[in-house]
Amino acid sequence: MQSDFPIATPHGEIRQIFKDVFIVTGSVMMVPGIQLSRNMIILREGEALTLISTVRLNDQGLKALEALGRVENIVKLGAYHLGVHNGLDDPFYVDRYAANLWAVDGMQHRGGLRTTHSLRPGGEMPVTQASLFTYDSSKMPEGMLLLHKEGGVLVSADSLQNWAEVDEFFSKNAAIRMQQAGFIKPANIGPEWLRVCQPEPKEFARVAELDFAHLIPSHGTPILNTAKEEFQTTFAKQPF
Known part of the structure; x- marks a missing residue:
């Protein structure tokens, strides 16, 4: 195994959100x-684990991850994903577990990685009972995974966020800057993703038509039961 990957940064414990659906901040x-x-979302199907928006864990965290099952799939949903850390830890997990790398068409990867499985609406998914939504007009590829269970669970990268408040993993300067930049809001469209990727307003009407009750974002805390209603309100307030 290589040793030149970015080091593990502070993180919390793996938490279960639904049966076979976990998150670690x-x-x-x-x-x-x-x-x-930032969050890593973990899906389990049998013994197979699928990691979305990877975050390198420390040795104790990796033991907890491996206790859940066997890492088989890495999923990259967004090409922007706050820029600097886009796909930062994908090479570590692909190398450690010889995992498949699933990505929306048009993605570029770090460390010389190549997409092994393309994610496309209506196409093959890394887990069953799931489908892909893509923002077709986004200037950079961006998608969300919709899990058809528990009333509909939407998993997002940068487009839909829920940083309702700053958390323990924000530095003081980051908390101030992110509040000023409009990131610290519940049920929020990612401000920089929106500015850089410039999706057409009709994309959010398509999101509002999806059948989901919950959101598990790569940034912020999960919204349970009321996600669709909260984002419909957010979309209605946008000055598109």
């Missing part, structure tokens, strides 16, 4: 003094 240093939180 970690961190990333964007630039010196600016540390943010």
Whole structure:
């Protein structure tokens, strides 16, 4: 195994959200003094684990992960994903577990990785009972995974966020800057993703038509039961 991967940064414990659906909140240093939180979502099917928006875990965290099952799939949903840390830890997990790398068409990867399985609407998925939504007009590829269970669970990268408040993995400077930049809001469209990727307003009407009750975002805390209603309100307030 290689040893030149980015080191593990502070993170919490793996938490179960639904049966076979887990999340772990970690961190990333964007630039010196600016540390943010980020989530890795873990899906289990039998003994197989699928990791979405990877976050490298420390040795204790890896033991907890391996106790859940065998890592087989890595999923990359967004090409932007807050820029600096986009796909930062994918090479570590692909190398450690010889995992498949699933990505929305048009993605580029770090460390010389190549997509082994393309994610396309209506196409093959890394887990059953799931489908892919893509923002077709986004200037950078961006998708969400919809799990057809528990009333509909939407898993997002950068497009839909829920940083309702700053958490323990924010540095003081990051908390101030992110609040000023409009990131710290519940049921939020990612401000920088929106600015950079410029999706057409009709995309959010398509999101509102999806059958989901919950959101598990790569940034912020899960929204349980009321996600669709909360984002319908958010979309209605946008000055598109």
